[in-house]
Amino acid sequence: QRAIAAVEYEVEPVDTRTRIVIQSELVANESLPSSDGDPRAAQALQSPLEPEEDLAIGSRLRLVHRTRRSGLRVAVAADHVVDAPGEITTSSESNTDVSRLTITSVLDPGQRLRVQKTVAHGWSGARSRPAMSDQVEAALAAAAHGGWDGLVAEQRDYLDDFWARADVEVHGDEEIQQAVRFALFHVLQAGARAEQRAIPAKGLTGSGYDGHAFWDTEMFVLPLLTYTAPKAVAEALRWRQATLPAARDRATQLGLRGAAFPWRTIDGSEGSAYWPAGTAAFHVAADIAHAAVRYTAATGDLDFERETALELLVETARLWRSLGHHDHHGVFHIDGITGPDEYSAVVDDNTYTNLMARSNLLAAADVCERHPEEATRLGVDEEESAAWRDAAEAVHIPYNEEIGVHEQHAGFTRHQRWDFANTGAD
Known part of the structure; x- marks a missing residue:
């Protein structure tokens, strides 16, 4: 699924009861490391993306931006599946460049908090803002249909096929x-x-x-x-x-x-x-x-x-x-x-x-x-x-x-x- 990225994150206390806080974000216009002194580096654009939409509802996050010069519209949405044995507290917030979900739980040693984050990306030079929002939401829905295990299986098949054709074996090093x-x-x-x-x-x-x-x-x-x-x-x-x-x-x-x-x-x-x-x-x-x-x-x-x-x-x-x-x-x-x-x-x-x-x-x-x-x-x-x-x-x-x-x-x-x-x- 070309529009999808996904990550599974697990936290488990080792030897004491622990309060765990996880923040999951979508970020636009993030500051980049300075390239001062590198003669090859061009002058970086400051905040090259203009915000058009931000959303944070429940476990759902979304940002839509437009590039200042070329007019390309980019959208990204994320959803989360959170699992833990005890009580879980979540809160979400968003502004023009950041959409954030905060997850809090208290775990005993041996207990595990698991967060599955699925992200959908999309871009277009012609589609409207609502159309781009719909596009990434549809991609999330398609990914959710097969669930985490389905995504892993599809990715494994894709990479197995690539390595069967592309792998280079080096013996001895x-x-x-x-x-x-x-x-x-x-x-x-x-x-x-x-x-x-x-x-x-x-x-x-x-x-x-x-x-x-x-x-x-x-x-x-x-x-x-x-x-x-x-x-x-x-x-x-x-x-x-x-x-x-x-x-x-x-x-x-x-x-x-x-x-x-x-x-x-x-x-x-x-x-x-x-x-x-x-x-x-x-x-x-x-x-x-x-x-x-x-x-x-x-x-x-x-x-x-x-x-x-x-x-x-x-x-x-x-x-x-x-x-x-x-x-x-x-x-x-x-x-x-x-x-x-x-x-x-x-x-x-x-x-x-x-x-x-x-x-x-x-x-x-x-x-x-x-x-x-x-x-x-x-x-x-x-x-x-x-x-x-x-x-x-x-x-x-x-x-x-x-x-x-x-x-x-x-x-x-x-x-x-x-x-x-x-x-x-x-």
Whole structure:
């Protein structure tokens, strides 16, 4: 049940009669830890949620808020089942940002107070406040139908299915084994319910990066989910497709064709004001195309290829063809861009970017051949497709013959060597 979170909390005195007080809360606009001194941290919004409704009746709690800037409405409701052998006293209260249930009981050693809390979340950019309240209340009712045991059984089945497909076993090091499984769980938790929304860089682990998505989604998160929770990948890429109007507008603003996807975003617009380590990292376009190709190859989902991947590939290929240029020798270059190394910004012919762009261009030409009617609908003709192939075949991949390695970007090996011997430990 995707809208539901639940917890069971038990308290038992050990050696003396004890008065137990438990408070269960729903909290909005909670103050976040200060990030002073962290140059990566953006200025946090103060109280980003506007209150619209608060309620506390009996064991039932509810809050409804609306985001100040984007106008998204979010609702959360909670209900409780309380069990104890003796007398139980409860009281509830609410205000704009807090809805609270207080439970009090006196227990002897060996007696146990048990509280089962079930929480329903919902959000919408279009539904009214009453509709959102009804939505979360309906989710609570559905969860109550099967009770605590039903929720546990459903969750166990869901996770058993995931681990059967995703588990990685590490022999000989229990700490690494635990770390790998913990990381797998976090990826599932953050990405498996993408639902045509961005998968944020920090997942559900904290407020870092303000919920924004980067190229990490397509290159680090989606590859794992492609083979373990492919439906989540389709949803994440459909979200990218839904942001194409903003990406096309951005490309036009930059004097380019196709779609210039943002380096950092939560709603499809560019969230970074720093060009060298923001918009200049055009490789995000090829990263999105790569994820779409990988998903289609792994799943054989031709409907997705026609309806989503094709458009993503076409618009990103158009970007590369207009961003790059042929020199007088016919070699295709992509200048003035930033690769994955944000500390080597605005360079020419970044090797990673050029390789990914080449793959993007070829994949776009191939998918247009497989779906000619849909390609025509997007305005692709044989001349444009041929131009993509020509650029891909001519793209420059920097290589230093003397050292025998591919340079990070053109001229990278001419930089002054770092003086490691005289560099301090800090």
